[in-house]
Amino acid sequence: MRISLLLIWLLIAGQGLAQQHNDLTIVYDISISKTKRSTGLEETYNGGTRTVFIAGNKARIRMVSLMRMESIFFEYDSTLKQAAVIKESGAKKYRFNLSAPQWEGFNKKYEDADCSFENDSMLIAGYWCKKAVIHLTSGDKIVAYYTSSIKPANGFTEPSFTCVPGMVLQYEHTSRRGMVVFKASQVSREVIAKEIFVIPSAGIQLRKYTAEDNSD
Amino acid sequence: MADKYSNILKPLQEHELTPPAGAFEKAWENILLLNEGRDHSEEAPKNAFEKLQAFSIQAPELDFRSLLRGEKNSPAKKQTIVISQNFKRLAAVLALAVTGAFIYMAAMPDDKNGVNNEQYAGARMNKESAVNLMIDSAQDTTALAGAAAQQPALAKAATATGNTKNEKKQHYSEQAGFYNNDLFFTLVNYKEYGKEKLFTKALKEKRVTLNQFSYVNLSDKMVAMLQEVYLTKKNGNMARKAKRAKRKFEKWKKKDEKYFDKELDKNPADIIDLSEFLMKN
Numbered sequence: 230m231r232i233s234l235l236l237i238w239l240l241i242a243g244q245g246l247a248q249q250h251n252d253l254t255i256v257y258d259i260s261i262s263k264t265k266r267s268t269g270l271e272e273t274y275n276g277g278t279r280t281v282f283i284a285g286n287k288a289r290i291r292m293v294s295l296m297r298m299e300s301i302f303f304e305y306d307s308t309l310k311q312a313a314v315i316k317e318s319g320a321k322k323y324r325f326n327l328s329a330p331q332w333e334g335f336n337k338k339y340e341d342a343d344c345s346f347e348n349d350s351m352l353i354a355g356y357w358c359k360k361a362v363i364h365l366t367s368g369d370k371i372v373a374y375y376t377s378s379i380k381p382a383n384g385f386t387e388p389s390f391t392c393v394p395g396m397v398l399q400y401e402h403t404s405r406r407g408m409v410v411f412k413a414s415q416v417s418r419e420v421i422a423k424e425i426f427v428i429p430s431a432g433i434q435l436r437k438y439t440a441e442d443n444s445d
Numbered sequence: 446m447a448d449k450y451s452n453i454l455k456p457l458q459e460h461e462l463t464p465p466a467g468a469f470e471k472a473w474e475n476i477l478l479l480n481e482g483r484d485h486s487e488e489a490p491k492n493a494f495e496k497l498q499a500f501s502i503q504a505p506e507l508d509f510r511s512l513l514r515g516e517k518n519s520p521a522k523k524q525t526i527v528i529s530q531n532f533k534r535l536a537a538v539l540a541l542a543v544t545g546a547f548i549y550m551a552a553m554p555d556d557k558n559g560v561n562n563e564q565y566a567g568a569r570m571n572k573e574s575a576v577n578l579m580i581d582s583a584q585d586t587t588a589l590a591g592a593a594a595q596q597p598a599l600a601k602a603a604t605a606t607g608n609t610k611n612e613k614k615q616h617y618s619e620q621a622g623f624y625n626n627d628l629f630f631t632l633v634n635y636k637e638y639g640k641e642k643l644f645t646k647a648l649k650e651k652r653v654t655l656n657q658f659s660y661v662n663l664s665d666k667m668v669a670m671l672q673e674v675y676l677t678k679k680n681g682n683m684a685r686k687a688k689r690a691k692r693k694f695e696k697w698k699k700k701d702e703k704y705f706d707k708e709l710d711k712n713p714a715d716i717i718d719l720s721e722f723l724m725k726n
């Protein structure tokens with residue numbers, strides 16, 4: 230009996246270790262609609278993707294659109310160590326680094342954001358999602374649909390969703406002139422290649438982020 | 446142990462001794478005398494067999510019960526215990542081996558050859574930069590071949606990515622093809638940069654695919670606008686509409702750079718910043 234229990238424990242522990250990667254990739258499709266009829270600049274972002282890669286203590290958000298490609302690399306332990314923003318496209322590619330307080334300052338608009346929850350639900354990328362409305366201090370609102378089946382990304386990676394109790398798979402911002410929607414089209418648990426988290430340096434100019442930080 | 450017994454039993458099975466003369470008759474007589482109460486008649490053997498036919502012995506109950514209870518000292522039970530213990534030991538060894546394999550797979554670094562090996566450090570760096578510079582394309586094979594020829598490291602990286610030992614890893618290789626990774630610029634100026642195939646493919650599929658997780662779906666409006674850029678007059682020169690479209694694109698590019706690249710306080714991947722920018726322009 231004891232031997233059997235020990236064996237079961239060892240097997241579970243072994244499998245647990247083998248599946249401990251917890252890597253997550255979410256691809257959000259961007260769709261933009263404007264009230265005005267004529268085709269404008271929004272078409273250069275419409276149809277693009279925003280991909281979130283999370284593995285261990287690293288994360289990366291990559292945005293790809295016709296107009297530009299940009300990535301934000303994160304490295305953290307219990308707190309954010311550093312965020313690096315890289316413009317990957319164009320003649321002048323550049324990078325700037327942000328310390329944890331600077332990153333907070335960069336996302337100051339999400340400070341003290343509140344969530345309210347509604348009963349609506351929607352099936353997104355195979356997950357049933359509940360509706361939440363994020364109220365920003367500026368008066369802006371983000372309508373988000375989240376699933377409790379996936380552990381939410383930490384507040385460093387997605388500072389706009391700190392009050393949402395699950396992984397957001399769709400979010401939208403509506404204004405008088407139109408609407409921007411980010412909707413998950415793929416959720417992958419496959420192991421992410423290490424190279425994805427390597428910050429490129431060749432041919433990239435290092436710039437200094439000069440905006441005031443939020444530390445005081 | 447088993448071999449020892451089989452060696453004894455086989456010759457024993459074949460062993461025979463010839464009884465002394467008259468021994469069988471004498472024995473039979475004694476049996477009849479003992480069992481049949483000294484029946485000397487000629488029918489004695491027949492009677493003996495009939496009685497023997499009707500004879501029955503009640504099987505001892507205790508044996509069955511002990512078997513059913515599985516008494517510890519019964520030989521059958523002992524054999525079962527021995528087999529059971531051997532099976533458990535074997536199962537334990539197998540389970541430890543499987544667990545060990547799981548732990549090894551989980552803990553083993555992915556790039557065994559690359560880590561701490563200076564000889565390959567340069568190649569690894571090239572691979573990383575090639576993957577991360579994301580010289581993307583819409584799978585234009587001509588462009589890929591050209592770019593690979595110019596950048597052997599990229600070709601090497603592509604091979605390395607293809608041969609990765611962990612096939613469960615996400616396929617994230619990207620192909621070269623876009624000038625400065627700039628999708629918009631390349632599509633608008635495809636003739637100048639020899640990207641005809643790339644342009645045709647993008648417009649036909651209404652999609653530019655960089656890899657499994659990065660792509661751009663082109664709206665009908667955008668496809669129409671891109672086609673507009675290449676309208677020509679009868680003499681082959683750019684049509685007025687085309688010139689206007691090109692100027693518009695350049696204006697958009699400047700606006701985008703001014704908004705996101707000048708002060709660095711806006712983030713295009715942020716929905717509020719992006720929405721604010723797009724709705725104003």
